[in-house]
Amino acid sequence: xxxxxxxxxxxxxxxxxxxxxxxxxxxxxxxxxxxxxxxxxxxxxxxxxxxxxxxxxxxxxxxxxxxxxxxxxxxxxxxxxxxxxxxxxxxxxxxxxxxxxxxxxxxxxxxxxx
Amino acid sequence: xxxxxxxxxxxxxxxxxxxxxxxxxxxxxxxxxxxxxxxxxxxxxxxxxxxxxxxxxxxxxxxxxxxxxxxxxxxxxxxxxxxxxxxxxxxxxxxxxxxxxxxxxxxxxxxx
Numbered sequence: 718x719x720x721x722x723x724x725x726x727x728x729x730x731x732x733x734x735x736x737x738x739x740x741x742x743x744x745x746x747x748x749x750x751x752x753x754x755x756x757x758x759x760x761x762x763x764x765x766x767x768x769x770x771x772x773x774x775x776x777x778x779x780x781x782x783x784x785x786x787x788x789x790x791x792x793x794x795x796x797x798x799x800x801x802x803x804x805x806x807x808x809x810x811x812x813x814x815x816x817x818x819x820x821x822x823x824x825x826x827x828x829x830x831x
Numbered sequence: 832x833x834x835x836x837x838x839x840x841x842x843x844x845x846x847x848x849x850x851x852x853x854x855x856x857x858x859x860x861x862x863x864x865x866x867x868x869x870x871x872x873x874x875x876x877x878x879x880x881x882x883x884x885x886x887x888x889x890x891x892x893x894x895x896x897x898x899x900x901x902x903x904x905x906x907x908x909x910x911x912x913x914x915x916x917x918x919x920x921x922x923x924x925x926x927x928x929x930x931x932x933x934x935x936x937x938x939x940x941x942x943x
Binding site: 817 | 835866867879928930931932933
């Protein structure tokens with residue numbers, strides 16, 4: 718069985734400051750890792766994904782994440798946030814043999830203040 | 832290109848009723864998955880269909896059922912609705928079982 722833990726339920730940060738949203742996972746099999754963003758009253762938008770290869774993954778809107786297999790982590794970072802980044806962020810994991818079943822964390826609310 | 836579409840956008844039902852939610856995947860996508868997102872929580876996996884066959888089922892009661900049609904669109908059915916079924920129901924599609932999923936805007940179900 719797989720599980721995902723997002724270590725912070727809320728992260729307040731000032732505009733133009735750097736931010737890190739933390740995600741740890743557990744799995745007994747090889748996994749793929751994803752970060753999704755959800756704006757109010759909308760569906761989920763894929764920010765970035767790790768399937769294989771380089772452990773540093775770059776996504777949309779200036780976000781990046783690093784896969785650390787030894788620490789079973791996949792933390793999301795952005796060097797300078799904007800007010801428009803205020804949203805709910807979800808880390809998710811799937812078995813590498815089937816991406817159709819995603820296991821999500823509880824979410825982290827990023828609040829960017831002016 | 833059109834993304835994943837879901838209908839209806841919003842739905843209000845009363846306890847004990849039945850509901851059908853619909854999803855059209857991105858053109859060319861053959862895998863469809865359904866998720867339930869209760870307010871304040873992450874989405875929970877309900878079903879996956881690939882090439883019209885059920886490929887996975889989450890920890891949901893038998894009141895929940897789904898199917899995938901020859902054009903790869905999908906329906907999620909919930910019988911005997913309970914208050915706890917109130918949630919945002921999300922549909923996601925992917926090219927195959929090895930590609931990332933793309934989500935639709937969801938159907939907001941309220942059970943009174």
